[in-house]
Amino acid sequence: MDYFSYRNTSNNGWMILPEYEKFGNPYIHGSYLLFAARIMGMSWADWLEYCEQNGATLYGKEILYVHAVWSEPNHAFLKELNKRAAEVAKIIDLKGLDW
Numbered sequence: 827m828d829y830f831s832y833r834n835t836s837n838n839g840w841m842i843l844p845e846y847e848k849f850g851n852p853y854i855h856g857s858y859l860l861f862a863a864r865i866m867g868m869s870w871a872d873w874l875e876y877c878e879q880n881g882a883t884l885y886g887k888e889i890l891y892v893h894a895v896w897s898e899p900n901h902a903f904l905k906e907l908n909k910r911a912a913e914v915a916k917i918i919d920l921k922g923l924d925w
Contacts, residue, residue: 829911832899839895859891865911
């Protein structure tokens with residue numbers, strides 16, 4: 827089961843975004859972009875650095891959240907993230923979390 831996928835962005839790049847329905851209907855205080863970092867057990871800064879090391883370019887320096895964009899999807903990177911999400915889902919009920 828994939829918890830995250832690449833979505834085409836307005837600047838012809840690819841971002842990793844959660845498959846929202848697999849996380850229930852949480853009311854998030856912040857950005858859904860943080861899901862991947864938290865699933866991987868990383869801080870936001872470490873996550874961005876990790877994305878950059880795996881081919882992403884960072885955008886949004888002047889906005890609330892910097893985001894990682896790939897020129898082409900890095901499928902190995904996404905597979906690793908979904909594997910980790912599946913491991914977390916075995917331990918906790920992602921849909922049942924009190925967001």
